[in-house]
Amino acid sequence: MSETARPAERGSWLMVLIAWALVGLPLAWGVYRTLLTAVKLFR
Amino acid sequence: MPGWLSKERIIASPGFNRWLAPPAALAIHLSIGMAYGLSVFWLPLSHAIGVTAAAPGDWKVSTLGWTFSLGIVFLGLSAAVFGRWVEREGPRKAGVVAACCWGGGFLVAAGGVHFHNIWLLYLGLGIIGGCGLGLGYISPVSTLIRWFPDRRGMATGMAIMGFGGGAMIGSPLANLLMNHFKTATSVGVEETFATLGLIYFVAMLAGAFGYRLPPPGWKPAGWTPREARTMITSRQVHVGQAWRTPQFWLLWTVLCMNVSAGIGVINMASPMLQEVFGGRLIGAAGALQDLTGAQKTEVATIGAGFAALLSLFNIGGRICWASLSDYVGRQRTYVLFFAFGIVLYALAPHAGRLGSVPLFVGIFCIILTMYGGGFATIPAYLADLFGTQHVGAIHGRLLTAWSTAGVLGPVLVNYIREYEIGRGVPAAGAYNTTMYILAGLLVIGFVANALVRPVSEQVFMSDAQLAEERRLAHESGSRT
Numbered sequence: 224m225s226e227t228a229r230p231a232e233r234g235s236w237l238m239v240l241i242a243w244a245l246v247g248l249p250l251a252w253g254v255y256r257t258l259l260t261a262v263k264l265f266r
Numbered sequence: 267m268p269g270w271l272s273k274e275r276i277i278a279s280p281g282f283n284r285w286l287a288p289p290a291a292l293a294i295h296l297s298i299g300m301a302y303g304l305s306v307f308w309l310p311l312s313h314a315i316g317v318t319a320a321a322p323g324d325w326k327v328s329t330l331g332w333t334f335s336l337g338i339v340f341l342g343l344s345a346a347v348f349g350r351w352v353e354r355e356g357p358r359k360a361g362v363v364a365a366c367c368w369g370g371g372f373l374v375a376a377g378g379v380h381f382h383n384i385w386l387l388y389l390g391l392g393i394i395g396g397c398g399l400g401l402g403y404i405s406p407v408s409t410l411i412r413w414f415p416d417r418r419g420m421a422t423g424m425a426i427m428g429f430g431g432g433a434m435i436g437s438p439l440a441n442l443l444m445n446h447f448k449t450a451t452s453v454g455v456e457e458t459f460a461t462l463g464l465i466y467f468v469a470m471l472a473g474a475f476g477y478r479l480p481p482p483g484w485k486p487a488g489w490t491p492r493e494a495r496t497m498i499t500s501r502q503v504h505v506g507q508a509w510r511t512p513q514f515w516l517l518w519t520v521l522c523m524n525v526s527a528g529i530g531v532i533n534m535a536s537p538m539l540q541e542v543f544g545g546r547l548i549g550a551a552g553a554l555q556d557l558t559g560a561q562k563t564e565v566a567t568i569g570a571g572f573a574a575l576l577s578l579f580n581i582g583g584r585i586c587w588a589s590l591s592d593y594v595g596r597q598r599t600y601v602l603f604f605a606f607g608i609v610l611y612a613l614a615p616h617a618g619r620l621g622s623v624p625l626f627v628g629i630f631c632i633i634l635t636m637y638g639g640g641f642a643t644i645p646a647y648l649a650d651l652f653g654t655q656h657v658g659a660i661h662g663r664l665l666t667a668w669s670t671a672g673v674l675g676p677v678l679v680n681y682i683r684e685y686e687i688g689r690g691v692p693a694a695g696a697y698n699t700t701m702y703i704l705a706g707l708l709v710i711g712f713v714a715n716a717l718v719r720p721v722s723e724q725v726f727m728s729d730a731q732l733a734e735e736r737r738l739a740h741e742s743g744s745r746t
Contacts, residue, residue, distance in 0.1 A: 246292040
């Protein structure tokens, strides 16, 4: 996003960031837990 | 007056950021994706009465496993039956109903555990929950395709990736909850079901209320549709007409074969690794049956790690292959799935004979990306062939292929294995024939995909029919 972005656009991208964080963080936690199990294959 | 759930109320305002649509879809798909993680409950539930060990009257794991099968069957049935309703009423109403079914299904299942009634469990997570799976699964498809006409594959791939990733969140969360709720007299599943039901209900409602539809005729800024190509139509086919076309049944076969082979592999990958490599996995000599109890536990842990690795490649494949299909085309993407798949399925037994664990693991990881990619690319393939007007409903009907594959894949794998062992083939070698037969399924899929051609002119809706369909679908609403 550029410095000259309009307030409405900045708000819109902030909403996008929040929405993606709400679904992305639980998914990242799930992927992390799965990776912890998966690494046992390589020990 | 249109209600809060109606399609007219969710037409996006000018300036709405289309990147808000995928997280709404993901909230629903990550919730219903827990269907793949239900097996985490079966072991604790198999000693729900005895608590520390199975007691008379306790359910068997095999009895509990039917809940998942029922769920997948009802996923396909509800998606097929209610697909048109979803298209007409819009994604928000469909998402709310899906939230009630999936969240409510967990609550009914909690009642099943409380009263120790298996039929309530089947009703809750199998039938009611299965309907929630079907409605939730197809609810965002046409919405995403309309928001991302320039990247249909990527858009639907993101949502369907969520279905693959749901169990990654749900399974460890369920374990945490069961450990929290368990007491000397309870395994903690009843309370866990109730808690998960509420969590999923709220998450899915949030997703449903996050849905917005693009205004009619909307397109991304600066994007101009390319000239209609032979395999991408700009016209529309009615769902009632689509399923009568050979193209629909060819794609049904494509999905069914890809999923049957993939489910077969998922079912046997971990035991196959353990039985083929045995002691070599832990640097010990001997086959699996010759190992000590402690060594077998160590090998089983490695098997679980392998299964976890495969699930990561499964969800990675959903977004990667579906996004790639936007550039190389859907038909070519499936050509890649089937051509590589046939080679890899046939190579797997040789990797076992060579004793190469990395080769064996690598083959299965690539296979799993193509299994996930097959799911994620099919909605865009349908939109290319039949248009976007009824793509959600057409996709719903196509999902009966998944229900069929959910039975066909495991049955094939289990029966072939039993037959081979009955013939005296060693356990480690009993998988070879299965892999060749699964490769044969992919040959059928390859041929079906190769036969797909654009639908004929008379199948498309006329302008008058299309206008009537759009009127029925309330596609001229106010903006929010």
